[in-house]
Amino acid sequence: xxxxxxxxxxxxxxxxxxxxxxxxxxxxxxxxxxxxVILFLLxxxxxxxxxxxxxxxxxxxxEKPNFIGLENYINILTNDNTFTEYAIPNTIVYSVIVGVGGxxxxxxxxxxxxQIPKGPRTVMAIVLxxxxxxxxxxxxxxxxxxxxxxxxxxLNALLLNLDIIQSPITWLSxxxxxxxxxxxxxxxxxxxxxxxxxxxxxxxxxRELYEAAHxxxxxxxxxxxxxxxxxxxxxxxxFGAIMAIVNAFQNGSIGVQLSGANPTPGYAxxxxxxxxxxxxxxxxxxxxxAALSVILLIIxxxxxxxxxxxxxxxx
Amino acid sequence: MRRSKRLQIIGINPKHFDRSQIxxxxxxxxxxxxxGLPIVFIFFNAFKPLDELLNYPPKFYxxxxxxxxxxxxxxxxxxxxxxxxxxxxxxILTTLAVVFFTLIITTMAAYCMSKKNYxxxxxxxxxxxxxxxxxxxxxxxxxxxxxxxLGLVDSIWVHIIPLLxxxxxxxxxxxxxxxxxxxxIEAARLDGAGDFYILRKIVLPNxxxxxxxxxxxxxxxxxxxxxxxxxxxxxxxxxxxxxxxSTLTQSSGNANAMVGQLAGNAVAGLGMQxxxxxxxxxxxxxxxxxxxxxxxxxxxxxxxx
Numbered sequence: 096x097x098x099x100x101x102x103x104x105x106x107x108x109x110x111x112x113x114x115x116x117x118x119x120x121x122x123x124x125x126x127x128x129x130x131x132v133i134l135f136l137l138x139x140x141x142x143x144x145x146x147x148x149x150x151x152x153x154x155x156x157x158e159k160p161n162f163i164g165l166e167n168y169i170n171i172l173t174n175d176n177t178f179t180e181y182a183i184p185n186t187i188v189y190s191v192i193v194g195v196g197g198x199x200x201x202x203x204x205x206x207x208x209x210q211i212p213k214g215p216r217t218v219m220a221i222v223l224x225x226x227x228x229x230x231x232x233x234x235x236x237x238x239x240x241x242x243x244x245x246x247x248x249x250l251n252a253l254l255l256n257l258d259i260i261q262s263p264i265t266w267l268s269x270x271x272x273x274x275x276x277x278x279x280x281x282x283x284x285x286x287x288x289x290x291x292x293x294x295x296x297x298x299x300x301x302r303e304l305y306e307a308a309h310x311x312x313x314x315x316x317x318x319x320x321x322x323x324x325x326x327x328x329x330x331x332x333x334f335g336a337i338m339a340i341v342n343a344f345q346n347g348s349i350g351v352q353l354s355g356a357n358p359t360p361g362y363a364x365x366x367x368x369x370x371x372x373x374x375x376x377x378x379x380x381x382x383x384x385a386a387l388s389v390i391l392l393i394i395x396x397x398x399x400x401x402x403x404x405x406x407x408x409x410x
Numbered sequence: 411m412r413r414s415k416r417l418q419i420i421g422i423n424p425k426h427f428d429r430s431q432i433x434x435x436x437x438x439x440x441x442x443x444x445x446g447l448p449i450v451f452i453f454f455n456a457f458k459p460l461d462e463l464l465n466y467p468p469k470f471y472x473x474x475x476x477x478x479x480x481x482x483x484x485x486x487x488x489x490x491x492x493x494x495x496x497x498x499x500x501x502i503l504t505t506l507a508v509v510f511f512t513l514i515i516t517t518m519a520a521y522c523m524s525k526k527n528y529x530x531x532x533x534x535x536x537x538x539x540x541x542x543x544x545x546x547x548x549x550x551x552x553x554x555x556x557x558x559x560l561g562l563v564d565s566i567w568v569h570i571i572p573l574l575x576x577x578x579x580x581x582x583x584x585x586x587x588x589x590x591x592x593x594x595i596e597a598a599r600l601d602g603a604g605d606f607y608i609l610r611k612i613v614l615p616n617x618x619x620x621x622x623x624x625x626x627x628x629x630x631x632x633x634x635x636x637x638x639x640x641x642x643x644x645x646x647x648x649x650x651x652x653x654x655x656s657t658l659t660q661s662s663g664n665a666n667a668m669v670g671q672l673a674g675n676a677v678a679g680l681g682m683q684x685x686x687x688x689x690x691x692x693x694x695x696x697x698x699x700x701x702x703x704x705x706x707x708x709x710x711x712x713x714x715x
Contacts, residue, residue: 299710345546
């Protein structure tokens with residue numbers, strides 16, 4: 096009751112507002128959210144729905160799409176040798192090493208950084224985070240020089256100097272090395288905001304928790320990490336995990352960027368993203384490509400659900 | 411007594427250097443140097459004279475720094491129909507717009523999802539949380555169809571609009587606002603303040619760290635993006651600097667393709683590419699260094715509950 100009276104009585108703040116602002120103020124939730132929600136629908140939700148719809152058609156970007164049911168999916172699973180022999184195994188190897196490896200590395204480095212004083216910690220955290228900003232073009236320019244195929248390339252020069260190899264190796268166009276290089280480069284740039292989140296989380300763990308645990312008999316650092324640090328920063332671990340998963344799948348075109356060709360040499364660096372891109376922009380089989388994208392999205396979603404379960408159960 | 415000594419040693423976030431920390435430094439320093447080398451390399455390479463770029467054995471550093479590469483970059487682009495400054499202008503303009511609009515849109519939506527009560531609230535935030543895992547590379551075609559339908563193809567807006575809805579941004583801001591006390595907002599409401607007023611005068615001043623973080627993320631997304639220039643824009647004059655840089659890479663870069671056929675042009679291309687890489691990278695670096703303490707502050711609220 097009192098609340099209402101006060102509102103009616105008016106307040107200096109309310110006096111000089113235009114009718115437009117008044118209208119906005121009457122429906123704040125609607126007007127404040129509308130821009131985000133509309134853009135979110137347009138560029139994230141609807142594309143996903145469209146991708147699902149297109150995946151059931153034979154759309155080729157020129158003619159009208161025809162509904163062909165599950166044919167694309169059946170073809171992918173039964174007829175697509177590149178998919179079963181390269182894209183899927185490569186994606187599994189790449190995303191397990193980059194996703195899980197990058198995640199563990201992020202956590203370990205964050206934890207280590209939390210053990211040293213603020214000054215050096217800040218400097219090192221910045222340096223470790225920087226690579227994650229060199230997305231796209233910058234990433235390939237830096238590493239292409241390092242792995243260049245002639246003797247001017249840093250790696251070749253180093254190995255030639257040490258007499259490990261006799262002639263330069265074309266690292267980036269050799270199907271034997273491409274995947275390894277992709278993984279190295281991705282791990283290098285995997286200390287992103289997930290890493291910062293875990294670092295911030297560890298720094299904020301209540302000191303008393305550690306003291307209590309030591310009284311309870313926690314003896315070494317491994318026990319300390321398992322019984323205190325990880326449970327205490329579980330929300331941050333979860334955020335870091337999601338970021339690691341996205342990083343592992345989003346950077347799918349790194350093989351193409353490094354080798355400069357799609358398909359990558361000998362399909363060595365072909366991941367699901369690149370495979371879908373090849374069908375979309377090289378062969379113009381949009382429906383088929385959409386089906387591949389849907390499979391990718393399902394995998395990402397599934398992996399995220401698993402990691403959510405993982406972190407929910409531990410608590 | 412013994413116990414308390416051990417507790418002192420095993421300390422998270424220590425205030426001072428202690429000999430027990432040496433083992434951490436022992437591996438942290440090499441790892442940091444290793445990870446930082448390619449970044450240092452970006453700097454050295456941009457200032458290397460042309461003849462040193464292809465010297466054998468290659469040198470990591472240079473003792474004769476020069477601005478030659480930057481001059482070449484300017485000179486070459488001056489001969490083309492579209493000068494480099496045009497690409498740079500496009501990138502700066504669109505990036506500023508993306509940062510500005512993202513901040514406004516994101517804070518408004520985050521404030522509602524955090525402090526207002528309405529039916530769709532949890533549903534919307536749930537979808538947004540799922541969208542954190544959204545892999546935009548997977549839906550390039552449907553995005554193209556939509557952008558085409560909206561008439562955004564070949565418009566400067568196509569650099570801006572598709573990037574504005576940023577799930578990570580909304581997520582971070584919302585988590586941050588969640589930790590603001592409800593009483594603060596309730597008090598203002600009792601004084602008769604509307605939501606827009608509360609957002610501007612009470613919420614915004616208190617969430618500056620997270621705004622800085624979202625600004626950085628939006629900046630990176632826009633500044634580094636090539637999606638729009640690659641797929642949605644045919645008019646050369648509207649393309650971005652990151653795209654221009656990638657053309658340098660293609661015409662000169664891919665070092666493998668150049669083996670044995672190194673013309674003077676290609677070498678100059680390598681130098682220009684190094685210079686352009688530095689121009690691309692520097693704003694990212696400076697922005698992050700300036701705002702890093704705010705980013706860390708935001709990150710302590712970033713946990714997924």
